[in-house]
Amino acid sequence: MQTVFVDGDDLSQWERALSVPTQAVFFETPSNPMQSLVDIAAVTELAHAAGAKVVLDNVFATPLLQQGFPLGVDVVVYSGTKHIDGQGRVLGGAILGDREYIDGPVQKLMRHTGPAMSAFNAWVLLKGLETLAIRVQHSNASAQRIAEFLNGHPSVRWVRYPYLPSHPQYDLAKRQMSGGGTVVTFALDCPEDVAKQRAFEVLDKMRLIDISNNLGDAKSLVTHPATTTHRAMGPEGRAAIGLGDGVVRISVGLEDTDDLIADIDRALS
Structure with a gap:
């Protein structure tokens, strides 16, 4: 193949x-x-x-x-x-x-x-489906506000969120999606040689948002893709897609949106 x-x-x-x-x-x-x-x-x-x-x-x-x-x-x-x-x-x-x-x-x-799911896990997923719509609606609305907040923050170089007009494929997003999603990605505005250290400092300063490479959770989660989910790509592979050491990904959960923005703002200060 x-x-x-x-x-x-x-x-x-x-x-x-x-x-x-x-x-x-x-x-x-x-x-x-x-x-x-x-x-x-x-x-x-x-x-x-x-x-x-x-x-x-x-x-x-x-x-x-x-x-x-x-x-x-x-x-x-x-x-x-x-x-x-x-x-x-x-x-x-x-x-x-x-x-x-x-x-x-x-x-x-x-x-x-033999990928047979246990009956209990199947039941948990079925119960999750019952609240999927209301959870995604809330997280999507919060993510939109957080993306807009980050887009104007002096410590942020760029923000990638499909429903931001600054996204290079914004028109396509509006055609095939009914919302921007629950994940916001942004890059810190700092020299690349100190970007990883700066990103770690930002993650460590967050109190409401936990560090984890999971997403789609009721809990808001933050991760540093270059050293977690995309570490195996290597520096050249990450550079090819624009993923530098200053890139941070937030999965927006169900907490109060204003509280999340305050937590992010405090971490960036």
């Missing part, structure tokens, strides 16, 4: 990669942590013309803010540990597709590998 990587927000790269017969296309949008977007409808059209199935990782957007199937996607995947559970209690995931796909390759994989 040959695998080809493309810049998800560059349609010309998709066109070149899909100029030959292809089995499958996999992407997440918005991306973690840089919040780059893939034009779902455009890429799906190209992929289907090349004979490929399209798999969308929709964790960041959640099914409340972005739906892949109306845009032509064949398979949608979720980490149930994130927004679906929403309280960091269980490990799990979900694969959504048509009956032929689920009864075919998915069931075959399950028989051979």
Whole structure:
């Protein structure tokens, strides 16, 4: 099997990669942590013309803010540990597709590998689904306000949040998403040689927001992607996507928005 990587927000790269017969296309949008977007409808059209199935990782957007199937996607995947559970209690995931796909390759994989979820974990995820909408609505609204606050902060170089007009793909976000999501990414305005130390200081000063690389939780969480989720990419790989040592990612939870902004402001001061 040959695998080809493309810049998800560059349609010309998709066109070149899909100029030959292809089995499958996999992407997440918005991306973690840089919040780059893939034009779902455009890429799906190209992929289907090349004979490929399209798999969308929709964790960041959640099914409340972005739906892949109306845009032509064949398979949608979720980490149930994130927004679906929403309280960091269980490990799990979900694969959504048509009956032929689920009864075919998915069931075959399950028989051979045995990824059977416990009854209790399944129950926890079902209970999480009951409150998913109200949780995402609150966190999405808070994230929007936090992104706007950070966008004007003197200690912040840039903010990446799909529903900020300053986002380079803002128009695309408005077309395929009904909200910017629950995650805000920003870069500290400081020299790169001290950026990691400065980022660690900011994280350590937060009191209401906890340090963790999880997201989609009822608790607001902050992480330093360069030394956690994206450490394995190496300096060159991180530089290629603009992920410097001063980049910080916040997953916005259910706390009072004003309290969260005050905590962030205090940490940045």
